[in-house]
Amino acid sequence: MRQLSNSEIVQRADRAVRNENELTIAILDCLNEIDRRSLYLTEGYSSLFDYCTRRWMYSRSKAGRYIAAARCLKKYPTARILLTDRKITACGLSHIAGLLTDENAKTLFEEVSGKLYVEIEKIAASRRVAPKIRDSVRPIGKNPTPAIGMNGADSDDLFQSDPFASQSRSGTDCNAKSPPPEFEADSQNGTDPIESLRHRYEIRFSASEEFCRDLERAKRVCSRSWNLEAILGRALKDLLEKRDPERKEARRKKREAGKQSKSRGDLRSQSPGNPATVGGARSATEKKSSDEGAQASPARSRHIPSRLRDAVFTRDEGRCTYVSGDGIRCGSTAHLQIDHIRPFCRGGEHTLDNLRIYCGKHNRLAAREMSLADR
Numbered sequence: 616m617r618q619l620s621n622s623e624i625v626q627r628a629d630r631a632v633r634n635e636n637e638l639t640i641a642i643l644d645c646l647n648e649i650d651r652r653s654l655y656l657t658e659g660y661s662s663l664f665d666y667c668t669r670r671w672m673y674s675r676s677k678a679g680r681y682i683a684a685a686r687c688l689k690k691y692p693t694a695r696i697l698l699t700d701r702k703i704t705a706c707g708l709s710h711i712a713g714l715l716t717d718e719n720a721k722t723l724f725e726e727v728s729g730k731l732y733v734e735i736e737k738i739a740a741s742r743r744v745a746p747k748i749r750d751s752v753r754p755i756g757k758n759p760t761p762a763i764g765m766n767g768a769d770s771d772d773l774f775q776s777d778p779f780a781s782q783s784r785s786g787t788d789c790n791a792k793s794p795p796p797e798f799e800a801d802s803q804n805g806t807d808p809i810e811s812l813r814h815r816y817e818i819r820f821s822a823s824e825e826f827c828r829d830l831e832r833a834k835r836v837c838s839r840s841w842n843l844e845a846i847l848g849r850a851l852k853d854l855l856e857k858r859d860p861e862r863k864e865a866r867r868k869k870r871e872a873g874k875q876s877k878s879r880g881d882l883r884s885q886s887p888g889n890p891a892t893v894g895g896a897r898s899a900t901e902k903k904s905s906d907e908g909a910q911a912s913p914a915r916s917r918h919i920p921s922r923l924r925d926a927v928f929t930r931d932e933g934r935c936t937y938v939s940g941d942g943i944r945c946g947s948t949a950h951l952q953i954d955h956i957r958p959f960c961r962g963g964e965h966t967l968d969n970l971r972i973y974c975g976k977h978n979r980l981a982a983r984e985m986s987l988a989d990r
């Protein structure tokens with residue numbers, strides 16, 4: 616393999632996928648014939664499903680998919696044409712199998728022809744009545760590892776810092792392996808915090824498209840180490856920070872205490888024998904800190920200001936901007952990083968024109984290509 620050129624590898628892989636497709640159709644045809652003759656029974660299996668999972672060692676999901684696709688193939692000649700032309704996969708076929716009727720088969724096949732699996736999922740969902748899912752929170756067992764969900768951000772993450780940190784005044788840093796909100800001690804009802812650490816809960820609810828869009832957006836702007844629990848946990852924290860009356864009251868008291876101590880300080884500074892005014896003291900401090908800043912700041916900093924990061928993210932639509940020689944844009948939304956077109960180490964600036972979003976893999980590829988070009 617290592618001796619082959621890139622185009623040879625690509626051709627070989629395409630050929631293998633074509634072969635795989637032909638083999639899949641052959642397997643589905645065999646399944647139908649085994650089913651028609653009830654051969655699985657004479658071979659010692661209770662069902663076609665049992666035959667697939669035990670004799671062929673297919674996973675339960677693969678067995679289910681193949682059987683559904685095989686029955687589809689048997690009933691609808693169009694399914695065979697689409698499968699042969701690779702306009703649909705066995706997996707895609709199995710996804711619409713339960714929805715097909717003699718009346719809708721023609722239009723449904725036209726709709727899914729040539730579509731990606733995720734698009735077929737959406738088409739199928741649009742034709743299906745959503746099952747009723749009741750909101751539920753139920754304990755499912757003990758938790759072997761208490762710290763979960765937020766495993767610290769990767770250093771090369773585009774949004775490694777907590778994007779909500781500036782808004783939240785709770786002082787909780789989600790990257791600091793703090794336990795998620797539901798594991799915080801419940802002192803009011805006397806629950807032992809150590810005991811509650813040991814339990815995990817399953818939470819179920821159905822959600823609207825808008826909710827899913829917001830969730831997808833939240834995933835993009837958070838560190839990739841944040842799972843669903845971390846994201847929703849942070850959203851809950853922010854909501855409670857704004858709406859929880861106890862927290863609002865605590866903030867109010869803090870503000871009032873601050874005002875009182877400030878007015879006491881004002882009175883003291885205005886008393887005779889104390890020449891320094893509050894204003895004078897502040898300007899001296901400000902001058903000192905700005906002098907320190909001027910001395911401490913290096914000529915060039917790797918830090919990209921968050922406003923610039925946001926501008927790059929918005930311009931590039933939150934997707935990898937890598938474009939292949941054939942003009943195919945990667946467009947990945949996972950593991951995004953900010954890349955300097957002219958590398959920072961070679962004098963590249965933090966400017967909108969010199970920055971772009973690349974996924975981690977394309978960022979590494981670009982770095983490799985650059986170092987090869989240097990040789």
Ligand SMILES: [Zn+2]
Binds near residue numbers: 937945974975977
């Ligand atoms: Zn990419």
